[in-house]
Amino acid sequence: MAPNPGLKHLSNALATPDQLSNSSSSIDGVPSDLETSIRCAGVQLTQTAGILLHLSQDIIAQAVVIFTRFWLGADGGSLRIYSAKDVSAAALYLTAKLSFQPTSPRSVLNVYTLLLSPGASPLWFVNPRGAPKEPPSPDTYVLSEGGYQSARLVLLRIESVILRTLGFDTHVALPHTIALTYLQTLGATRPAVARRVVEHLNGALLSPQLLYVTHQPNALAVAAIYLAAREEGVKLVDGEWWEVFDVDREELGFLVVGMKSTEGFMRAEAERWKNKTIPMVVDEVEAELERRRMMEEGE
Template sequence: MTATGLKQLSNALATPDQLSNSSSSIDGVPSDLETSIRVAGAQLTQTAGVLLGLSQDNISQAIVIFTRFWLGADGGSLRIYSTKDVSAAALYMTAKLSFQPTSPRSVLNVYTLLCSSDTSPLWFVNPKGAPDEAPAMESYLLTEGEYQFARLTLLRIESVILRILGFDTHVALPHTIALTYLQTLGATRPAVARRVVEHLNAALLSPQLLYVTHQPNALAVAAIYLAAREEGIKLVDGNWWEVFDVDREELGFLVVGMRSLEGFMRREMEQWKNKTIPLVVDDLDSEIERRRMMVEGE
């Protein structure tokens, strides 16, 4: 395979310094709050992409770009850029670069629905739960004035994302690689392939940022390993993962990371029970001030 071909199957990974020193942390955002907001933003992107009818490939790429945006001291800060705006711009940009472009109006109407505490089905936006009946269209369609203002914000944040990422929007995903590996291993049961894809999609929400710290081939191998164990499928003898250029230590880390996501999400839902995760700058500032006052009151 040519060097160009190899590049298309790999990603530029986050450096240790980018992982330990984000712009948000420098601006005083507690690490646990930063993680909660980042994971909520990934869920928001996923849900918005589904409502817009985008492919999972497009949605996954948008989540990776959204995640990359916040990395490092030179990345975006949650104290400056609203999570919902970055999510919307990442999804709009990714769709625009694909065979499934979607209009700014469609994107903004969907985000208005999802970010409303009255109409949203998302637990971290609407703690009361999704309404029993579908919300009236006029409750989330933007007026012309609101739309024009939101459109300017969308396009501005899109340009900020491109600048911070150095215009590098390439994202290699592990899904197709994993299916190819399954065929190579002779694991052709549909249930195994389905579980592999489920693990890869869930890993997009990982608090360990698995998609920006490990290459697609390693993510694919870890998802296959987990799915095969869960479905009781014996793969080939020996350290088969080494054939796909993954060592035991990396495999172990990824498997633990993927398996820990369910517990992490349960803890998040308990921690934020009856509260909303701040997705805009003003709400984040209020949450940080609330925490400060609680500490000072102790």
């Protein structure tokens, strides 16, 4: 039976097992742990840039999903060809352009110049020393006119690369609104529960299991509700209520474990890269690969 066209906007095209296990980066020799770290940093970069650009969380989350999809599979982008920072900026610019909150290339590039400045950035993986206590010199984060023109060409080129790589499919269904509807259906209307649900859904964008490209929005919503209700001590309806929302126990269990593990994963990443920067451009990736090669060979 053909899917109901009216429900198409509530679901996403999911990644295949082959796409998850054989990325273009891994084929090009990028270790899985390094790829995971860069991808996670790219998500944080996208999220922070979206906040500074005053974009809604829906737009930011959609940009994160597009950023994540770009690296999937043998036909996806490779970290040895495309810089994570450029893909992040282009994904955010593209998503905003398709929304009710378009933003200009100049605004996007100014924000990214600040966030990627080693002396001015508040991001731990760009500036391990932490956000500067005193206002940094504008020279460290202001984009010159010549720099802007060059960066704009890169932004627009990577935008077109993303579109081609994704087959021009930019549709992203998010679980946030679905989750709030489910909460009303279940009679769980406490603000604290709704707040925790949203926090879990936003945190899942950082998941190393790539939950947003492996599971449909309804399943993500159910898992976030299950977790939030337990944390807030709220009893939901008796029985296996998640089955009403087309989620089985096995899928629910996997998603709950995945969402709960994200915080620990982020702590481990911060400790692993302590006092070091995560490579966000191709040259830095190559330098990290060379550093690892030399360590393995004892040079």
